[in-house]
Amino acid sequence: MKLRLIPAAAALVLAAGCATTSQPASNTNSDSAAITFSFWGTNSEAASLKAIAAEFEKANPGTKVTTNWIQADYEQKVLTSIAGGTQSTVMEISNNSLAGFVSSFAEQQVDPGKYVQPNISSALQFEGKYYAMPFAAKPKVMAINVDAFKAAGIPLPSATTPLTLDEFKTLAAKLSHGDGKARVFGSSNLYYRGWLTAAGGTYYNADGTACTFGDETGVKTAQYVVDLQNQKSAPTSTDIQGQDQAQWFAAGRLAMFSDFGPWTVADFAKISKPNWTLVPVPGKGFQMEVDGLAISKKATGKQLETAKKFVEFAGTQQVAQDQLIQGNTALGVPVIAASVGTLEKVLPADRNLAAFTTALKTGVVGPSVAKENQVSGDAEKGMNSYTALGTGKDDVAKILPELSDKCTAALKK
Amino acid sequence: MNPTIGWIRDLAASWGVPTALVPLVPFLLVLIVLYAVIGLAAYGARKRWPRADKTIAFWLFISPWLIGFAIFTVGPMISSIYVSLTSWDLLTPPQFVGLANYSEAFQDPKVLQALKVTLLYGVISVPLQTVLAFVVALLLNSELPGMRLFRTIWYLPSLVSGVAQMVLFLWVFNPQYGLANDVLAKIGIAGPAWFNDAAWALPTVILMSLWTVGGAMVIYLAGLKDVPPNLYEAAAIDGAGPLRMFWHVTMPQMSPIILFNALTGIIGSLQIFTQGFIANGGPKDSLLFFVYYLYDNAFKNFRMGYASALAWILFAVILALTAVTLRGSAFAVYYETELATKRRKK
Numbered sequence: 167m168k169l170r171l172i173p174a175a176a177a178l179v180l181a182a183g184c185a186t187t188s189q190p191a192s193n194t195n196s197d198s199a200a201i202t203f204s205f206w207g208t209n210s211e212a213a214s215l216k217a218i219a220a221e222f223e224k225a226n227p228g229t230k231v232t233t234n235w236i237q238a239d240y241e242q243k244v245l246t247s248i249a250g251g252t253q254s255t256v257m258e259i260s261n262n263s264l265a266g267f268v269s270s271f272a273e274q275q276v277d278p279g280k281y282v283q284p285n286i287s288s289a290l291q292f293e294g295k296y297y298a299m300p301f302a303a304k305p306k307v308m309a310i311n312v313d314a315f316k317a318a319g320i321p322l323p324s325a326t327t328p329l330t331l332d333e334f335k336t337l338a339a340k341l342s343h344g345d346g347k348a349r350v351f352g353s354s355n356l357y358y359r360g361w362l363t364a365a366g367g368t369y370y371n372a373d374g375t376a377c378t379f380g381d382e383t384g385v386k387t388a389q390y391v392v393d394l395q396n397q398k399s400a401p402t403s404t405d406i407q408g409q410d411q412a413q414w415f416a417a418g419r420l421a422m423f424s425d426f427g428p429w430t431v432a433d434f435a436k437i438s439k440p441n442w443t444l445v446p447v448p449g450k451g452f453q454m455e456v457d458g459l460a461i462s463k464k465a466t467g468k469q470l471e472t473a474k475k476f477v478e479f480a481g482t483q484q485v486a487q488d489q490l491i492q493g494n495t496a497l498g499v500p501v502i503a504a505s506v507g508t509l510e511k512v513l514p515a516d517r518n519l520a521a522f523t524t525a526l527k528t529g530v531v532g533p534s535v536a537k538e539n540q541v542s543g544d545a546e547k548g549m550n551s552y553t554a555l556g557t558g559k560d561d562v563a564k565i566l567p568e569l570s571d572k573c574t575a576a577l578k579k
Numbered sequence: 580m581n582p583t584i585g586w587i588r589d590l591a592a593s594w595g596v597p598t599a600l601v602p603l604v605p606f607l608l609v610l611i612v613l614y615a616v617i618g619l620a621a622y623g624a625r626k627r628w629p630r631a632d633k634t635i636a637f638w639l640f641i642s643p644w645l646i647g648f649a650i651f652t653v654g655p656m657i658s659s660i661y662v663s664l665t666s667w668d669l670l671t672p673p674q675f676v677g678l679a680n681y682s683e684a685f686q687d688p689k690v691l692q693a694l695k696v697t698l699l700y701g702v703i704s705v706p707l708q709t710v711l712a713f714v715v716a717l718l719l720n721s722e723l724p725g726m727r728l729f730r731t732i733w734y735l736p737s738l739v740s741g742v743a744q745m746v747l748f749l750w751v752f753n754p755q756y757g758l759a760n761d762v763l764a765k766i767g768i769a770g771p772a773w774f775n776d777a778a779w780a781l782p783t784v785i786l787m788s789l790w791t792v793g794g795a796m797v798i799y800l801a802g803l804k805d806v807p808p809n810l811y812e813a814a815a816i817d818g819a820g821p822l823r824m825f826w827h828v829t830m831p832q833m834s835p836i837i838l839f840n841a842l843t844g845i846i847g848s849l850q851i852f853t854q855g856f857i858a859n860g861g862p863k864d865s866l867l868f869f870v871y872y873l874y875d876n877a878f879k880n881f882r883m884g885y886a887s888a889l890a891w892i893l894f895a896v897i898l899a900l901t902a903v904t905l906r907g908s909a910f911a912v913y914y915e916t917e918l919a920t921k922r923r924k925k
Contacts, residue, residue: 249669
């Protein structure tokens with residue numbers, strides 16, 4: 167008789183161990199003021215976020231923020247944790263990825279007036295609601311090799327007014343010289359999506375329901391990039407394969423480096439020769455990424471209260487915003503007026519880090535689309551495979567509209 | 580997370596168990612209870628069937644593996660069958676869609692491309708690797724001074740992991756700064772763009788795969804050492820030359836080992852992933868290997884249901900190819916034990 171009970175007991179044990187529930191137990195304990203906080207980033211970026219968490223604990227005695235630094239495959243790991251019900255209470259999220267996660271994030275109250283410009287808060291809105299509190303922006307600027315300009319007898323571009331795309335093209339041609347592996351390029355490799363924004367085009371329409379890079383501006387911009395590569399004013403993707411363009415700049419092989427984000431400051435801080443400075447990206451500038459802090463929908467009670475306090479603290483308090491700059495590295499540009507100048511002081515004034523402040527104030531953001539990774543990944547792979555934006559040879563005027571249509575179909579699927 | 584497990588974890592934490600060890604507590608507890616149940620079952624079985632000591636001991640000793648296999652292999656496999664019948668993005672609960680994922684896969688041109696690339700890789704690389712590994716093993720089977728050093732040198736590349744190997748070869752085949760094109764340029768040949776050229780990407784990966792034949796070579800070498808010398812002596816007495824000895828003695832004796840290496844090679848080639856992943860599928864999907872496409876759907880597009888369906892399609896393809904190879908090999912592989920059986924039947 168006893169033996170007959172054994173399988174039942176075993177089944178009970180296994181059932182207790184394997185049964186699932188819709189109510190996760192860990193990380194969402196509503197009675198505790200302790201929260202968990204997931205984020206991505208490099209060593210210095212993680213140091214910034216850990217410092218913000220430490221400042222919050224100091225300012226709010228009795229609270230505890232356990233940090234969870236995810237060093238690779240951030241979105242996959244966050245998604246897996248959400249599926250397993252073990253997500254952190256607070257999660258860092260980029261405006262580009264927000265749409266895909268909104269079903270797991272709690273709605274937040276964001277006051278747009280607290281930020282230096284309205285695009286910063288609107289970047290973290292989806293269908294009219296806020297799902298993350300902005301805390302860092304990543305506008306782009308352009309580094310120029312001052313010595314190369316002087317050697318070519320060309321006056322330096324304005325520190326505050328962007329060049330037009332035609333002026334940039336002419337300058338890049340004038341600054342290029344030499345042959346083979348020793349060629350000096352007027353410009354670094356041109357990232358099509360960035361230059362599309364600079365030219366006034368968009369990748370998606372305003373509400374993120376269609377892809378628009380195949381329109382007239384998109385094709386003209388692609389041709390602009392290809393022309394610069396063909397006239398050898400900018401290296402192709404094959405030229406830079408396995409190469410570090412910051413090192414090329416340091417070695418004097420690039421006169422203008424157009425993809426300069428806040429995280430690039432640390433690398434360039436080491437470069438004393440050639441002399442360099444920052445200017446705005448030509449045209450309307452590149453699209454700006456805005457990072458925010460989202461709260462898990464599962465958080466309740468005291469934990470939800472602490473999480474709300476934490477995201478508010480990180481996004482709107484100067485003591486937290488100043489932590490975005492650690493030494494000469496920057497996770498991003500602070501988004502509140504009181505801290506926005508912190509980055510400018512990292513290097514001497516002649517490096518013109520103030521260009522970041524200008525870019526922040528004028529930076530544009532695109533709509534967040536739910537399947538961004540998939541649709542833009544497929545489109546960019548197509549561009550790189552078939553056209554000279556990558557390693558192909560086909561005409562951009564033929565390929566881009568086709569890819570744009572496919573991209574729109576994927577968005578609507 | 581299960582509330583019982585959450586409760587056990589909270590209890591362990593309140594008892595002062597170090598935080599890092601807390602997740603282990605419920606696992607160990609379940610294991611202890613499970614083994615108590617298994618122990619009881621074994622005790623009961625022993626009382627009922629006193630002569631079955633060895634059988635009970637066998638099942639007891641094998642139980643750790645059986646439990647691990649059931650939880651970590653069979654469990655996920657069964658679960659993936661169910662997932663393949665759903666639409667699941669990880670964020671929202673899975674929706675049952677029946678065979679829709681399978682039907683979509685059969686109409687997806689990328690699945691066809693992935694199968695084409697993967698099978699082409701297998702069809703070309705497996706025979707090439709087999710021949711090269713066997714020839715190298717034959718050469719290294721001779722007893723010459725320094726032979727052990729050569730064997731080590733040939734085997735060493737097999738120790739390099741897939742990602743490191745791919746990164747290394749991205750440099751070797753870099754169109755501008757790579758070793759391959761530098762060497763070709765010295766003899767007046769303008770090298771291709773290798774991984775950057777849709778026509779060259781797959782041949783480049785095949786070429787790369789030959790770098791790691793050391794693993795198969797070691798198995799062939801062990802097989803060659805195992806061929807009885809008296810067979811060669813008998814063949815020599817019968818007047819056989821080196822070629823005849825190779826064809827009539829070495830090849831039949833080695834055929835089961837060749838089959839083993841070919842089978843594992845086929846299965847491995849169909850599961851190729853790293854090269855496609857690092858090269859992002861290659862230009863024009865020229866390196867869109869099946870497992871990479873599966874991964875892309877699961878972890879880039881978050882289509883877990885579709886990815887699971889692709890996994891089962893791959894399983895079916897591997898099973899079919901293995902069966903065909905095994906069936907086809909019946910005419911070409913020589914087993915000494917088989918001969919003995921046949922003899923007994925006569």
